[in-house]
Amino acid sequence: MDTNYDLTIVGAGIAGLWCAWLARRSGMAVRVVERGSEALTAGCSWRAGGMLAPEVEAETAEPVVTVLGRRSLALWQAHFPQLVTMQGTLLLPPRRDPAQLNRFRRQTEGWEEADADRVVALEPVLEGHHGRGLYYPVEGHVDPRAVLPAMVAALQADGVTFEWEAALAPEAAGGPCLDCRGLDAADALPDLRGVKGEMLLIRTPDLALARPVRLLHPRHPIYVVPREGNVFMIGATTVESGGRAGVTVRGAGELLTQAYAVHPAFGEAEVLEMNAGLRPAFPDNRPRLSRRGAVVHVNGLYRHGYLLAPAMAERALAALQGGPVELE
Numbered sequence: 001m002d003t004n005y006d007l008t009i010v011g012a013g014i015a016g017l018w019c020a021w022l023a024r025r026s027g028m029a030v031r032v033v034e035r036g037s038e039a040l041t042a043g044c045s046w047r048a049g050g051m052l053a054p055e056v057e058a059e060t061a062e063p064v065v066t067v068l069g070r071r072s073l074a075l076w077q078a079h080f081p082q083l084v085t086m087q088g089t090l091l092l093p094p095r096r097d098p099a100q101l102n103r104f105r106r107q108t109e110g111w112e113e114a115d116a117d118r119v120v121a122l123e124p125v126l127e128g129h130h131g132r133g134l135y136y137p138v139e140g141h142v143d144p145r146a147v148l149p150a151m152v153a154a155l156q157a158d159g160v161t162f163e164w165e166a167a168l169a170p171e172a173a174g175g176p177c178l179d180c181r182g183l184d185a186a187d188a189l190p191d192l193r194g195v196k197g198e199m200l201l202i203r204t205p206d207l208a209l210a211r212p213v214r215l216l217h218p219r220h221p222i223y224v225v226p227r228e229g230n231v232f233m234i235g236a237t238t239v240e241s242g243g244r245a246g247v248t249v250r251g252a253g254e255l256l257t258q259a260y261a262v263h264p265a266f267g268e269a270e271v272l273e274m275n276a277g278l279r280p281a282f283p284d285n286r287p288r289l290s291r292r293g294a295v296v297h298v299n300g301l302y303r304h305g306y307l308l309a310p311a312m313a314e315r316a317l318a319a320l321q322g323g324p325v326e327l328e
């Protein structure tokens with residue numbers, strides 16, 4: 001262990017950066033070791049939509065995701081208010097299938113009815129294209145490609161050391177260590193798997209959205225997340241790909257077709273990027289902390305890395321001091 005540091009964090013994805021941030025806030029001397037370069041493109045975090053949606057996600061996710069997600073939303077707003085847009089989420093069923101909304105009415109909280117007029121009041125460009133939906137006012141979103149470099153800059157300004165293009169085995173840190181290697185931690189966590197998510201970045205000056213819009217197609221649900229510069233992130237497929245990355249023709253086709261269903265003007269948009277990430281997930285798709293000697297593993301963030309990272313970091317630091325690893 002380099003005696004200059006109280007804590008080593010392996011991995012500079014969203015989990016590692018939040019752990020570093022809260023550890024530094026508590027007064028620790030921290031180093032972050034990242035296998036990739038300063039471009040920060042190496043991990044799953046680069047490819048994410050950045051939705052902070054603890055309520056909508058409750059439709060499929062375990063209750064622990066909602067509990068930690070609500071806590072994380074508060075931490076995002078307290079620590080990085082300039083990076084978070086709090087405009088809620090708009091959920092829309094396909095035109096001829098309004099029954100889809102009933103499932104969300106039953107299985108989630110924090111929604112408000114949005115009739116056609118309200119949908120247009122929230123997102124004027126959707127006029128004439130959709131009927132009623134549900135609006136979740138207390139949700140937010142971030143742009144991962146703004147968040148990652150901003151957090152690194154804030155950490156460096158606060159005295160945290162980054163070692164780039166340096167792969168480290170957590171047990172070789174020789175002292176207290178948080179293992180935030182995402183899918184690469186499968187050597188220590190053998191039941192970890194990668195669930196592929198394909199995404200697109202498109203640009204069109206013809207549309208403006210204030211918030212993520214989710215289209216509840218029964219087989220191919222998608223979302224559109226607005227970003228700066230008339231850019232929209234279209235996501236995401238969920239594919240048990242056996243660890244195979246890369247965008248397939250099928251995945252790209254589904255995303256493009258459903259984007260067009262959100263608004264026909266997306267048909268004229270310029271495709272900037274097609275990409276895919278492998279979400280680190282355990283068999284139960286729940287996040288997990290585990291401890292082995294001086295190492296605490298922070299993993300299984302699956303579809304919810306941005307949503308869960310702040311609260312997971314809080315719990316991980318407590319676990320490092322001997323607190324429980326159980327999340328509930």
Ligand SMILES: Cc1cc2nc3c(=O)[nH]c(=O)nc-3n(C[C@H](O)[C@H](O)[C@H](O)COP(=O)(O)OP(=O)(O)OC[C@H]3O[C@@H](n4cnc5c(N)ncnc54)[C@H](O)[C@@H]3O)c2cc1C
Nearest residue numbers: 011013035043044045049050051168182197277305306307
């Ligand atoms: C298409 C898509 C859309 C998504 N949308 C959302 C969303 O809207 N909201 C949300 O909350 N989540 C979303 N997610 C999920 C989210 O992206 C992941 O849960 C999250 O990125 C996982 O973060 P992580 O830090 O655990 O892993 P990673 O981001 O993969 O980071 C791990 C890091 O560890 C580094 N590393 C690995 N091994 C070593 C080593 N030996 N030494 C040093 N460094 C190492 C890697 O290079 C990498 O940078 C989405 C995912 C995908 C694919």
